Amino acid sequence: MSQPSTPGDPNGPRIGMVLGTEDATPTSFWFSVSSGASVQLDDLVVVQTQKPDGRPVQFYGLVDNVRKRHEGVVFESDVEDVVAGVLPASVSYAARVVVTRVDPEDFIPPQPGDTVQHARGEALKMALSADKMEDGAFPAGLLADGQIMPLNFRFVNGEQGGHINISGISGVATKTSYALFLLHSIFRSGVMDRVAHKGGGGQAGTAGGKAIIFNVKGEDLLFLDQPNARVVEKEGKARATKGLSDERYRLLGLPMEPFRDVQFLAPPRPGNPGSAIVPHVDQRALGVTPFVFTLREFCAARMLPYAFSDAAQSLNLGFVIGNIEEKLARLSADGSGAALLVSDWKLDEAESVPDDVQFDALGKVSIQTFGDLISYIEFKLLEQNEGEGDPKWVLKQSPGTLRAFVRRLRGVQKYLSPLLRGDLTPVQAAQYRPNLLTGGYQMSVVDIHNLSGPAQMFVVGVLLRDLFEYKEKNGRQDTVFVVLDELNKYAPRDQSSPIKDVLLDIAERGRSLGIILIGAQQTASEVERRIVSNAAIRVVGRLDLAEAERPEYRFLPQSFRARAGILQPGTMLVSQPDIPNPVLIQYPFPAWATRQGEVGSSDTRSDEEQGAEILGL
Amino acid sequence: MPAMQIRLDPWPVDTLDGQLTLTPFSGELIDVETPRWAAVAPRPIPQRLERVYVVDGKQRMEARLHVTDDFGREGHAGFGAYVAGAVELCPHGSRQAELIDIRARRVLAHAPDLALSPLLLSPRHPQTGELAYALMATQPGGHPLAPMQAVQGAMLAHEQELSHGLASAVPFDDTDDREHLRALTIQDGTLRSRNLGGAVVGCVKTIQTLYLPTDRAGLLAELKPGERTPILHMRYDNNRVVRFIWYVRLCEAAFYHHPMSGVMRLEMYAPEDSDFLPPIVRQVAGLSGELLCKLASKPHKDSRSPQNLIPTAALEQAMGRSMGSLELVTRRIRSHLARELGLDVGGAVA
Numbered sequence: 026m027s028q029p030s031t032p033g034d035p036n037g038p039r040i041g042m043v044l045g046t047e048d049a050t051p052t053s054f055w056f057s058v059s060s061g062a063s064v065q066l067d068d069l070v071v072v073q074t075q076k077p078d079g080r081p082v083q084f085y086g087l088v089d090n091v092r093k094r095h096e097g098v099v100f101e102s103d104v105e106d107v108v109a110g111v112l113p114a115s116v117s118y119a120a121r122v123v124v125t126r127v128d129p130e131d132f133i134p135p136q137p138g139d140t141v142q143h144a145r146g147e148a149l150k151m152a153l154s155a156d157k158m159e160d161g162a163f164p165a166g167l168l169a170d171g172q173i174m175p176l177n178f179r180f181v182n183g184e185q186g187g188h189i190n191i192s193g194i195s196g197v198a199t200k201t202s203y204a205l206f207l208l209h210s211i212f213r214s215g216v217m218d219r220v221a222h223k224g225g226g227g228q229a230g231t232a233g234g235k236a237i238i239f240n241v242k243g244e245d246l247l248f249l250d251q252p253n254a255r256v257v258e259k260e261g262k263a264r265a266t267k268g269l270s271d272e273r274y275r276l277l278g279l280p281m282e283p284f285r286d287v288q289f290l291a292p293p294r295p296g297n298p299g300s301a302i303v304p305h306v307d308q309r310a311l312g313v314t315p316f317v318f319t320l321r322e323f324c325a326a327r328m329l330p331y332a333f334s335d336a337a338q339s340l341n342l343g344f345v346i347g348n349i350e351e352k353l354a355r356l357s358a359d360g361s362g363a364a365l366l367v368s369d370w371k372l373d374e375a376e377s378v379p380d381d382v383q384f385d386a387l388g389k390v391s392i393q394t395f396g397d398l399i400s401y402i403e404f405k406l407l408e409q410n411e412g413e414g415d416p417k418w419v420l421k422q423s424p425g426t427l428r429a430f431v432r433r434l435r436g437v438q439k440y441l442s443p444l445l446r447g448d449l450t451p452v453q454a455a456q457y458r459p460n461l462l463t464g465g466y467q468m469s470v471v472d473i474h475n476l477s478g479p480a481q482m483f484v485v486g487v488l489l490r491d492l493f494e495y496k497e498k499n500g501r502q503d504t505v506f507v508v509l510d511e512l513n514k515y516a517p518r519d520q521s522s523p524i525k526d527v528l529l530d531i532a533e534r535g536r537s538l539g540i541i542l543i544g545a546q547q548t549a550s551e552v553e554r555r556i557v558s559n560a561a562i563r564v565v566g567r568l569d570l571a572e573a574e575r576p577e578y579r580f581l582p583q584s585f586r587a588r589a590g591i592l593q594p595g596t597m598l599v600s601q602p603d604i605p606n607p608v609l610i611q612y613p614f615p616a617w618a619t620r621q622g623e624v625g626s627s628d629t630r631s632d633e634e635q636g637a638e639i640l641g642l
Numbered sequence: 643m644p645a646m647q648i649r650l651d652p653w654p655v656d657t658l659d660g661q662l663t664l665t666p667f668s669g670e671l672i673d674v675e676t677p678r679w680a681a682v683a684p685r686p687i688p689q690r691l692e693r694v695y696v697v698d699g700k701q702r703m704e705a706r707l708h709v710t711d712d713f714g715r716e717g718h719a720g721f722g723a724y725v726a727g728a729v730e731l732c733p734h735g736s737r738q739a740e741l742i743d744i745r746a747r748r749v750l751a752h753a754p755d756l757a758l759s760p761l762l763l764s765p766r767h768p769q770t771g772e773l774a775y776a777l778m779a780t781q782p783g784g785h786p787l788a789p790m791q792a793v794q795g796a797m798l799a800h801e802q803e804l805s806h807g808l809a810s811a812v813p814f815d816d817t818d819d820r821e822h823l824r825a826l827t828i829q830d831g832t833l834r835s836r837n838l839g840g841a842v843v844g845c846v847k848t849i850q851t852l853y854l855p856t857d858r859a860g861l862l863a864e865l866k867p868g869e870r871t872p873i874l875h876m877r878y879d880n881n882r883v884v885r886f887i888w889y890v891r892l893c894e895a896a897f898y899h900h901p902m903s904g905v906m907r908l909e910m911y912a913p914e915d916s917d918f919l920p921p922i923v924r925q926v927a928g929l930s931g932e933l934l935c936k937l938a939s940k941p942h943k944d945s946r947s948p949q950n951l952i953p954t955a956a957l958e959q960a961m962g963r964s965m966g967s968l969e970l971v972t973r974r975i976r977s978h979l980a981r982e983l984g985l986d987v988g989g990a991v992a
Contacts, residue, residue, distance in 0.1 A: 097959065100943050111937050111952045113729050113739040113960070 037142045040064055043072060044119060045137030051084070051127055054134070056141045058118040064091055066588070067169050067609040069144040069152045070122055074135045082131050085144060085152035086122035087606050089584045093118045123582060123606050125152055145172075154603040160223050163216035164277040165207065165599055166610030171269040171276055174610045176207075176562065177603050178216045182504050184224075186561030186602055187536035190512075191545040192578075198566025199594045200545040201245065202619070204508045205284075206612045207543065208236050212467065213279050217504070233503035237461050237492065239485055240472040241510050247309040247472060248618035250287045252625035257281075259614040273613040283617035286467035289313040290459050292476055292484070295443040302457060305443075305475045308621040313472070316459040318487070319363035320398060320447040324353035330523040331486035332437050334479060341426040342433075348420055349402060349430070360385070363454050364447035365392040367401060369415075375404045393447035396438055403431045440480040459488060462495060462505065478514075485515060486524035492540060493530055501539030507531070512546040516553040525553060532559040549577040563600045565607070567592040581607055649900040654945045661949065662900050663850040671853065672916045674886065675873040675924065679858055684868040684931030687733045691823055694733045694933065695808045696953040697842075698830040699726035699801035700961045701793045704971050706786075709752060717753030720789030721775055721975065724749070724797035725961045726804050728827075729953035733933055739953060743804065746965040747776070749796060751789035754779035763978045773974060798835055805829045806840030812911070812922045823922050828937075830954055833885060837911035843926050844909040845934070847949035849902065853887060863901035865891035868931035870908075873923065875916045886912045886923050890930050892938040892948040906934065906949050 040062040047055040056072075058064045068088040073081050095107060096117040106112035122141075128151060144152040155162050155175045162175035180186040189207065191200045211217060211234065218230035240246040260272050260281070274281040291304035293315040304315040318328065329350040333342075353365075360366045366389040372378050377400055383391045392398050405418045406427045413419070419427065449457070461469045471488065473481045492505060509515065509528075516525040531540050532555060542560075549557050550572060557563075557577060565573075565581065568589040572578070578586055580600050585607055589598060595614070600607040618624040651660035673679075701724035709719045727744035731737075752758055763773040778796060780788035809827040826841050833844040852859055853876060861871055870890040877884050886909065893904040908930055910923050938948035944955055 097956065103943075106952055107738060109936075110731050110735045110737055110739050113731075113741045113953065113956050 037145065038062070039140045040070070040143055041120065041141040043135045043137050043139045043141065047119075049134045049137060051132040051134050052124050053086075053121065054084075054124075055119050055121050058091075058120055064088055064118075064120045065169065066091060068120075069125075069149055069168065070141050071144045071148040071152065072122075072135050072139050072141050074133070074139045076131065076133060082133060083126075083128045083148075083151070084122075084124050084135055085126040085128070085148065086124040087152075087608065088120045089123045089582060089606070090121035091119070121584075125604050125606050126154060153608070157603055160219040161216065163214045164210050164279065165601075166597065166612040167269075167273060167276060168608070168610060169267075171267070171271075171273075173277060174599065174608055176599070176601055178211070178220050180561040180602050181211070181541060182217075182220065183501065183536035183539060183541060184220075187541050188532060188560040189541070189543045189562040189564065190549065190557050190560035191543070191564040191566065191597075192549045192568060192572075193545075193547065193566030193592075193597075194569055195242075195547055197594055198547075198568070198592070199597075200564075200566055201242075201508070201510055202595075202615055203564060203566065203597055203612060204543045204545060205238075205246075205249070205615065205617070208238075208468075208506060208508070209284065209616075210277070210279055211506070212236075212284075213282075234467065234506070235462055235503060236468045236506040236508065237488070238468065238470045238508040239510070240470055241474055241481070243474060243620070244306060244308045244472065245619050246470050247289055247291075247306060247313065248621065248624055249284045249468070249470060250312075251618040252283050253615055253618045253623045254625040255623055256614050256616050263614065267611070273611075274616065277613070281613075281616045284468055286465070287470060288464060288466040288468070289470045289472065290316045291472040292480070293317055293443050293457075299448050302446075302453070304472075306472060315457055316471075317444055317446050317449070317457045319449055319454050319458075320365045320392060320395065320445055321357050321361075321363055322454075322458070323395075323398075323445050324357035324365055326487070326491070327354055328483070328487050329353060331483045331490070332441060332479070333433060334482045334522045334524070339426070339429075341422060342430060344420075345422055345426055345430045349418070352405075352418055360389075362451065363449040365398065366390070367392060370401050370404060371409070374409060374411075375400070376408055377403075391447070395442045395445040397447075398445075399431065399434045399438055402434065406431065437479040437483075440477045441483060444480060444484070461488065461492065462503075482515070482522070482524055485509065486527055489524070489527045489531065493527060493535070493538070496535075496538040496540055501537060504539045504541060506541045506543055508543045508545075510545045512544045512553075512556065513548060513551040516556050518551055518553050528556055529553065532556040548572050548575075550575040561602055563607075565589050565592075565598045565600075566596070567594075585609075650898050652896075652899045652903045652941075652947075657946060659848050659850065661848050661903055661946075663848065664852045664902075665850060667851045667853045669853070670877040671855075672875040673872065674875040674916060674919045675927075679861060679872065681861065681865050681869040682872055682927075684870070684935075685928035687929045687932055688823070688925070689734070691733055691826060691929065693808075693825040694731050695805070695825065695827045696729040696731070696830070696937070696951060696957060697726065697801060697805045697808070697827050698728075698954055698957050698961065699724065699797045700958065700965070701725075701797040702965060702968065703790050703793065704748075704968060705975055706789070707750075707752075709756060709758065711756045711758055713757060715756055717756050718780075718784060718786055718789060719750060719752035719756070719758075720793070721971075722749050722751050722789060722793030723747065723965045723971075724793055724800065725964050726797060726801035727957055727961055727964075728804060728808060729957050730808075731953060733826075733929075733936070735936075739956075741957065741960050744957075744960050744964045746961075747796075747800075748773055749778040749793060750775040751778045751780050751792040753784055753788070754782050761978075763974050765974060766977070773971065801829070802835050802838060805842045806838035809840035809842050810922070811839050812841050812920055823925050826926060828951070833883065833909050833911060841922055841926065842910070843930065845949070845951070846907040846909065847946065849905065849907065853907075854889075859902075862889055862891075862905050863895075865889070865905065867891050867893050867904075868935050870927060870931050873919065873927050875912055875919075877916075884912045884914055886910045886919070886927075888927050888930075890934055892934055904948060 041056040041058045043049050044055040044057050072084045095114045098114045107114045150156050158177040161178040163178050164173045165176035166174050168174050193200050217234050221230035264272050291306045291313050293302045294305040302315045304313040306313050327350050368389045370390045379397045385391045406414045409415050473484050516528045531542050546552050570590040573586040573589045596611050598607040599610055651662055653661045704721040707719040710716045723746050725746040728742050729739050730742050731739040760777050761775040780792040805827040810823055810825045829842050829844045832846050871888050873886050873888045876887050889905050889907050891905050895901050895903045937951040939952050941947045944950050
């Protein structure tokens, strides 16, 4: 697999020599920086040494420490004498290299005095193992000097590895922005097509790629299909301050365009039963589809467990949930339409009866709202048979457990009611059913930021479960990327929940099904270990320094952990299996709007015309 | 009867000499600057003095040899190394001090009647440099110390050339005012060899011999830092070297030190004619207080403070380094001999 040796350009400038006063090892060494040369952290360098038999060995590595000090003086106060001009001293400028690759794999140390050069061109490819990636390389960002840092798509799409995990402090780490940039790069760099072509049709290319993005914070992601008005100015400025040869999108070979084929889904605004279904968003007026589930779907698709985020806390409660889930699923088989029809709700025995009970043609009670469904369950468990309940529903569980079950259901009633409706026509039900995979859109943004905690858990859990079941049936041909922030909420380390089970399934088996989780969290130490450890690609933005010392970040060498505390927005440390050390990259300002104020003027119509469309005139 | 008095010599006991030995002197001293024996205040360093050089030299023997030449003649010889170098500094502190011209030279010093050829000792590894020993004949007589003396002589000659080559010339003539004092050399130690005509001032760290008569020596204890004694014209009994001397105080003496500690003797070459004091000598004496107080070392950094000047210490270190590690040189010599004799001595040699 070893390539023919590609030493650093023999005519390229020497930037230093391997030091003889510090240990030089095959994995790390120091070099003295030549006068006039400048070496900074993250520079990629190459050293060639010779074995006694004359064969060359190249070391490719990354500068992870640079230092200057006075040489030849002993005391700290000597600096004053040096500056005063009475004490001669020279400045020693040295850099430490962590080796990313030895080629061929002869792990001898470099020789003190060996020439160190910047890795450019072929040498850079070797340093970043881009030669191993072949067609799988896609841009993950730019190195400090404007060269492309490649990521191996085969470690993203599940072929050799899968999943991406991003950690960082909210706000400054720009986790979601980077996740979106990676999606943009995956969809628009053509890497999916190249890999699919090479794979001989086993997988669909870019056209088959889908992404599901959960928007958990503000309405940041509701403008992904709109150009960003500030991107040209921002990128121009970045090019000037970073001294790049070209604008960053062009260097990366990516179009500076917003996302295409995006659908936006939002929960309906809460209202009375029977009210119109309008998306619950504030900033974006057009192109957002509300999504609701019918009560029949709720029962048939066994969504009940996702209404309980802490079901596993009690074994008995879990048993009740499983039992009721089963009962509801059987009920849903009866009849059609959005509402659930029940024949055994004896209203005269019930303590509380809904105000506007509706009956179907056969005299069955038609349950129209989630509240009514809870009332029905309450009747079956605690009221029927003079408080004994229906024995088939109770299954000898103690009234305390049953009451706890109902109480919990009542607790989430307010949050889930807008999402679960029994009063929809079949047309409405089809129109508002969230369709993430077969609707002809490449990306689906599911806005859940307006939902309360339990409702968010419910939506994410139900949609991911659906996705998982769909992919189990249909195979891995299309790759589906799921972007989910706040993993510590959905898959906490020390609790169990139905949604965590789904996420664990995706993390552990999604790879082979073509479901790729691009997960993000503030603190990886609070996320289920198996989810983080299954991610082949790990990314770190600005970290809390205490967090950076936790074992989850041991993949970062010490100097990188210290640096993770000072990373600026737009800069990330990326670790991938092909390169043994993380690499610092920068990525461009989003070309898509991230809030209403950034939307570029692609819509040239007047406000009146747009208003007229909103009002349906 | 005076009370018993104990005062410390400031230098540590493990140095070769103390700072103050104070042997009495028998020779001739003439007041050449002023007959008034009192402290002279320092004068500011003139702007046109742009460069001050601190020059020193070092030598060592690397091996004692017994050699036989192609004609079967035997004799003493030695591998020696010497180096002389300088620190260039701006007395006004306007630029950083730099080490200049520090390059070790190696010689094979041998009895003059032997026919030998120079030696080149190549290392096993190309990055560690070659050792080239040039030939140098010692004084005849076959004394075992002759090689060492030859190396030292070579070092002194080299140091002397360097000192005078760097400094401005000192005109020993009343009428010659062409040369101004632009470059001054401070040489470590007493002036030992021939005067080559440069503005070279010798700094003597210790007071081995107290040249002043008892009635005048008291002034040394009274000098304040930077102040100096008047310049004297001095001639030894044996009439060998004639020179100007004066004393400068570099720092206050601590109460537990001998009151004469912290004083340094400075020397410049003098003409035989004891009446004439060249203006440059007077200038050098004037500025010596301020200059040397600037260069004086501190007791916590240098055990031979203040007389071992800051640049001198740095220079000594640099010179020592330029000669390389004696251990490695010895090994190189051994491995060279092993190769000559066709022995395989394995990897134990440099």
